[in-house]
Amino acid sequence: MIQRYVSWSVIAFITVLGIIPILFMLKDTFFDAQGFSLLGYQQLLKNKSLWHSFQNSLILAFSVAFSATLIGTFLGILLSKTSLTLRYVWFILLSIPLLIPPYILAYSWYALLGRESYFGTLLFGFWGSFFILFCVYLPIVILLISLFLRQINPRLEEAGLLVCPWFCVLSKVTLPLLKPAILFSFILVFILSIGELSVANFLRFDIFPMESFVQFSAFYDFKTATLLTMPLLLIVAIILSVESHFLSKKNLHLRSYMHPLTIPLGKLRRPLLGTVMLLCFVIVILPLIGLLQQITLESFIHAFSKASPALTRSIFYASLGATLLSFFGFLTAYIVVNKTTKGWKFLRGSVLFLFVISSIVIGLALILFWNTPTTNFIYTTPLIILIGYLIKYLFLSSEIIALKLSEIPQTYLEAAKLTGASHREILWYILLPLAKDSLIIAWIIGFIFSLRESTITMLVTPAGYHTLPLYIFTQMANGKESTIASLCLMMIIATLLPLFALLYYHKKTKGSF
Amino acid sequence: MQQILLLLCVSLLFVACDKDASKSVTVYVSEDQVFSEPILKDFEKKTGIKVNAIYDTEESKSTGVMNRLLAEKNNPQADVYWANEPIRAEVLRHKGILTPYQSPQAKDIPSHFKNEAYFWTGFSARVRVLVAQKNLADKPHSLVDYTNTKYKAKAVIANLLFGSTTAHIAALFTLWGDEKTKQFLTQVKANQVAISTSNGESADFVASGSYDFALVDSDDAVSRIKEKKSITMIYPDQGKNEIGAFVIPNAVMLIDKSPHPKLGKKLIDYLLSKETESKLAFAACAQIPLHQGVAMPKELKPINQIKTMPVDFAKVADKMVEIQPYLKEWLSTK
Structure with a gap:
């Protein structure tokens, strides 16, 4: 009771x-002055210029979610399941962009590159918005993959290792078991990216949430501004219904195993270490340098x-x-x-x-x-x-x-x-x-x-x-x-x-x- | 765990206890905080009245407080609104959010910089000026130079969808009419004028030699001149048959049914004083006083020596809304 x-x-x-x-x-x-009306929604569907920014938003969110999921899955496995040197240090370093508000990261890059350099001009527009959002949301995938890797029963991987090497076990045992986590990461990053306005606003990339923002900021029209948030809500609802179809709660249950198996890197250790260090330098150190040089x-x-x-x-x-x-x-x-x-x-x-x-x-x-x-x-x-x-x-x-x-x-x-x-x-x-x-x-x-x-x-x-x-x-x-x-x-x-x-x-x- | 919950409850109670608001005035501010905050602090020191201010953010394109004023219409929280241009004041007047107040300090302010019924009063103005490279042999002198083939692909203007550039274009629409202004903008496009993200960026482009000239606010120009950048400031269209420069004053107004109207009026009187105008003239924003005989830096011209564009800000406000789709289309076509 x-x-x-x-x-x-x-x-x-x-x-x-x-x-x-x-x-x-x-x-x-x-509703309008006469009563119930779907006129606003009809006008929304007819407005072709809106579809351009809607398309931009979808492309941006999909690109960020796809890239962050792909690279984040790779890094998640590398940083939590391999013998990479100092992997916890890289893990913490790569988590830092998640802790920094996206607009501050955008500002840091602007401070570093300026507006007129070659990379500065690239920063303003799709590529800059994509890169900043990728940096911000990549840690989410790394963290989720690391977390979900702990639920994989090491005995399954051990059994696999009896018949084939690690690469084969990864592709045939580990990754299939990680599918729910990968899909969940993709969806989470997609939802966060498609609603993010501050970065695209700062970097002047025309995205759909901006349409609602313009109605709000230039026309002071709350009704249309609200109406313009509906298409994104619809997209998110569709994606979440796909998620609930493919991800049963059972798949997402966590049962941590204290001693997960570690993948020996062998000859790949140095090149992979170099890659991770380079990534940390570009994603974390460079924007911090951009900020610090002005202070x-x-x-x-x-x-x-x-x-x-x-x-x-x-x-x-x-x-x-x-x-x-x-x-x-x-x-x-x-x-x-x-x-x-x-x-x-x-x-x-x-x-x-x-x-x-x-x-x-x-x-x-x-x-x-x-x-x-x-x-x-x-x-x-x-x-x-x-x-x-x-x-x-x-x-x-x-x-x-x-x-x-x-x-x-x-x-x-x-x-x-x-x-x-x-x-x-x-x-x-x-x-x-x-x-x-x-x-x-x-x-x-x-x-x-x-x-x-x-x-x-x-x-x-x-x-x-x-x-x-x-x-x-x-x-x-x-x-x-x-x-x-x-x-x-x-x-x-x-x-x-x-x-x-x-x-x-x-x-x-x-x-x- | 129980201690945490107890602490949470105590903290929430603490947060919910409003501070004494009887001796304070609430002002919403669209002028940049770096310029407006010192003025409000001086008011606090001088009168002992506490000022609670909400400043607009760059993120909201300086429209956050405006939207709050609209949303709070039925239960106003602000006493005063300090806008950085009078166009928003006109929108608020139309929506019934303002109440008239004739400040004694408004007497000497020229009539075209205040609403005739005193719903808002202007003070300390920006002027839309041209900045050109200092060593440019043939300097522009008019807005029409944006269409001059001599400057093809050598001029830059801030994004027409935002800020004072939108207001300026809307003012041209009210003055020239739709046909002539659209023709002008078509020629501007044909002359390959570059679009920057802000007036400040336009001024920087000119200072760095990327473009010959730009249309910016006077504060953008003066700040760069003070930094010894190689640019010169030109008041446009000052000739006999020319339209004059577009002058944008700050505007201050009293909110209808505000919680502390008496204190709000005191703040308005202070903002409209010669003292405030002089401070804003010497600040980095370098705004031109609208009162006569106010001390100002040598880089600025007194308002009575500038030929100003005759505009009706109420009409500009309406036009700004009307031309947004056209401007968006103009920007998106090549």
Whole structure:
């Protein structure tokens, strides 16, 4: 009874916070002054110029997802399953671009190449947008592949090795077993790329989310702006239905094996090491050089003194946001994995819908719904920022925790029930301790995404509560380049904080994590 | 775990406690933060009134706060809006978001830089100027030089879809009419004029010798001249039968049903003062004061010595929306 009550409370909470405000906005796209009308959608279908940017978006997202999945799968195997020298160092280095907000990476490359050099001109347009997004999302694939490689039973590979060499085992045993992870990585990167606006906006590449943005920024037309987010939602819905068809939950269950087999590299060790080092240099070191070359100690101190309140606020809000994300992520994951109520499908669909829909639409929906005299205590305080973080990123944290919860054997819970343990005790003494690692990862991912968020916060941050990304963006308009570069470096350091905390925790727990 | 949840609840309560807003004024600002923030800080020091500001970001193409004002119409949070041009003020006026306020400081400001019913008042202006290479023998003097074959493939202009360039083109549409302006733009295209991403970039292209001249904002020109770059600034179309330079003032306005209208009016008075205009003239944005007799740097011309383009900003606002599809098509065709 309590379980069902809690489940419905969570569903109601997410519905009120995110779904109702957005449905309010979506409703307007189906009505005009005369009543119900699909005229807006008809005009959208007829507008040929829109299809050009739609095509651009699809090509960009597909190219990024395909390249990142291909190279990320190769690197994931290389860095977590081979005898490559210093592989953990390369693993951490290659994860750094994920921690850097995409627009800062774009700015770093701009700072390095300028606008007029040959590579500078290439940067502005498709190739630059593709490259930056590839760098940002490549670590996601590497991390996912590494994670999923741990679920492959080493005995299967050992059996394969009895009849053929490693290359053959990789192609006939390991990679087929990795298929769900590869498909999942591709879809995740595709969804993230197709909705990403800041990089293409900075690098002047015409993509479909820009059409919605122009309606919003040039015409102040909220209805058309919302309507223009629909085609991308449709594409994502199609892809996700393909995903749910091909990926059964069973395939995604994690059962970690502590001693996975290692592939000996032999003569390939040096060339592969060289390739990985080169990749680290291009993807991580070069953009950092671009930033650092503009920074002096004086400019950094000056920028820090100016931006420290925004930095402190950002870290505080991101920490709170991450904690809320972990808390509700756990509850959502628990409801979805254990199907505690009939509404579990609605809940999963809702958090996915909120993750996929444009941040601009979320921001406007939050203003229109929450900005009333009676809810001023939410709208005029940072609570509105936290709501934005929560509804946008709940999908990520709930999925991470769900993967872990689905791994916990049902027999544990049944045994606890037989001994008379209550739901609260099962939750407190069995599930939470067993899901601790995934809660920590969900917290870190929540922290990173909340800290870097700029679109929703741009729209809803109350006066006097601006965050560091907003401060950086306001400085980008005519601010000194050394100041902007210093602020970007501050942002990177702040984003790296949880990674350092994780390494400390890893060391403290003697690698049990 | 229980301690974490307790800490979370306490933190949320702390976050939800709004600070005392009775002695503060909320202003939404589209002028760049690097220029506007020092002015607002000075106001705080001088009056003791706390200013809560929301600045526009580069990411939102300076329209984030404008959209907030529209979305917050039924429960306004801002008292004052400081726009970096009056066109948005006209959009807001049409949508019923502003309330008139005749500041005593607005008396000396020329009438074409303020709304006749005082829904908005202009101050400290940018001028759309030409920048040319210093050593260029035959320098341009008019916008029409963009169509002069002498400068074929040697001129650059910022993207027509954004910022002050859009406003400038819309102003030409209101002044010349659709046919003549479209003909002009067709000739500009035929003359292989390059498109840059911003006015600043256009000025940099000219300074680096990539192009002979560009149309930019006066602050872009002055900042590069101060950096000793090899460019010269030309006020365009100053001849007897020419249209004059397009002048874009900042605009300040009071929001209807704002939470603190009295404090908002005090801030408006301060922004419209000669003191503020002088500060903005000497700042890196080098904006031209609209009051007479305000001290300014030698690189700038006083407003009464510049032949200005006679424009109705309300008409420019309407035209900007109307010409967007045409400009998009113009940009996409070769």
